[in-house]
Amino acid sequence: MTDTILEVRGLVRSFGKVRAVDDVSFTVGRGQIFGFIGPNGEGKTTTMRVLATLDLPDAGDAFVDGHSVLVEPRRARERIGFMPDKFEPYQNLSVTQYLDFFARAYGLRGRTRLARIRAVSSFCGLDEFADRPSTGLSKGMGQRLHLAKTMLHDPALLVLDEPANGLDPRARIEFRALLAELAATGKSVLISSHILAELSETCHGVVVIERGRLVVTGAISDIAKQVKEQDERILVRVLGDSAAAERFFAAQPFVREVIPVDGRLELVFQGGDDQAADMLARAIGAGLRIVEYVARDVDLEEIFMRATQGRLQ
Numbered sequence: 001m002t003d004t005i006l007e008v009r010g011l012v013r014s015f016g017k018v019r020a021v022d023d024v025s026f027t028v029g030r031g032q033i034f035g036f037i038g039p040n041g042e043g044k045t046t047t048m049r050v051l052a053t054l055d056l057p058d059a060g061d062a063f064v065d066g067h068s069v070l071v072e073p074r075r076a077r078e079r080i081g082f083m084p085d086k087f088e089p090y091q092n093l094s095v096t097q098y099l100d101f102f103a104r105a106y107g108l109r110g111r112t113r114l115a116r117i118r119a120v121s122s123f124c125g126l127d128e129f130a131d132r133p134s135t136g137l138s139k140g141m142g143q144r145l146h147l148a149k150t151m152l153h154d155p156a157l158l159v160l161d162e163p164a165n166g167l168d169p170r171a172r173i174e175f176r177a178l179l180a181e182l183a184a185t186g187k188s189v190l191i192s193s194h195i196l197a198e199l200s201e202t203c204h205g206v207v208v209i210e211r212g213r214l215v216v217t218g219a220i221s222d223i224a225k226q227v228k229e230q231d232e233r234i235l236v237r238v239l240g241d242s243a244a245a246e247r248f249f250a251a252q253p254f255v256r257e258v259i260p261v262d263g264r265l266e267l268v269f270q271g272g273d274d275q276a277a278d279m280l281a282r283a284i285g286a287g288l289r290i291v292e293y294v295a296r297d298v299d300l301e302e303i304f305m306r307a308t309q310g311r312l313q
């Protein structure tokens with residue numbers, strides 16, 4: 001068993017003249033939740049369909065738990081659970097019957113089938129809905145049933161295409177909690193969204209694409225570090241003459257820009273911690289009355305904004 005659950009290598013998929021996926025490579029570690037982020041129409045679903053062996057790439061390959069989706073699609077399929085962006089419950093089937101139908105389709109038999117149905121129902125919080133018609137569920141419960149179905153064959157990697165789309169805030173939060181629990185049990189998740197903020201708290205890492213091309217990928221902490229090394233932001237609040245403070249900081253080494261925001265100054269700073277400490281000492285020495293001086297954390301939104309400006313390798 002390796003630490004990599006998914007490796008995507010140089011994936012290309014065109015539709016006529018549109019290169020929907022254009023040489024995309026990334027890896028997802030075992031037990032990790034990776035956010036697959038990009039605006040609508042940028043190639044997320046196309047990539048996921050290739051991973052799920054529902055479509056063939058023009059070039060490149062992807063390996064699910066070491067199995068090529070091109071060379072060993074059956075093996076890859078056994079290890080992947082794909083949740084498409086549309087959920088279609090079946091008329092006249094209860095929640096349990098719906099799960100039973102797919103469990104049979106996946107070739108699960110006898111006690112194993114019952115045990116799997118019970119496990120996924122309980123994990124997804126569907127127990128009290130067991131006898132409800134599958135078509136009569138709320139959007140949030142419908143998504144849980146969809147996820148339960150995707151988990152029936154106990155895949156190591158779940159590929160979820162915009163699962164939070166159309167959910168109300170409460171259902172979104174509950175769905176996020178479910179993902180965190182999944183990762184805690186050792187499962188890996190690739191989850192797409194065109195809404196950035198949705199994934200920033202849940203994910204270990206991200207894959208950001210734009211017009212089919214990879215913009216940035218990796219652990220969020222690594223990317224944040226990279227951005228930080230390029231330029232850190234320091235927020236400063238000074239009592240008194242803010243114009244003087246602005247002039248002081250603008251003249252300091254390593255300060256690339258001073259941006260006044262909400263009564264504070266945001267310094268775009270290219271030095272390290274040592275230089276930041278020295279600058280604080282100088283500011284106080286120069287008589288500035290500083291009440292706040294904090295390095296601001298880089299959030300996912302900012303990483304995306306910078307990445308798409310091509311300032312990140």
Ligand SMILES: Nc1ncnc2c1ncn2[C@@H]1O[C@H](COP(=O)(O)OP(=O)(O)O)[C@@H](O)[C@H]1O
Pocket residue numbers: 015018020038039040041042043044045046047
């Ligand atoms: N079956 C198809 N035939 C033609 N064009 C397609 C097909 N599927 C996707 N595309 C095009 O490929 C691009 C990427 O689509 P998609 O992967 O669905 O993006 P996303 O999931 O990021 O919104 C879009 O320009 C879309 O119109």
Ligand SMILES: [Mg+2]
Pocket residue numbers: 041044045046085161162
């Ligand atoms: Mg899509």
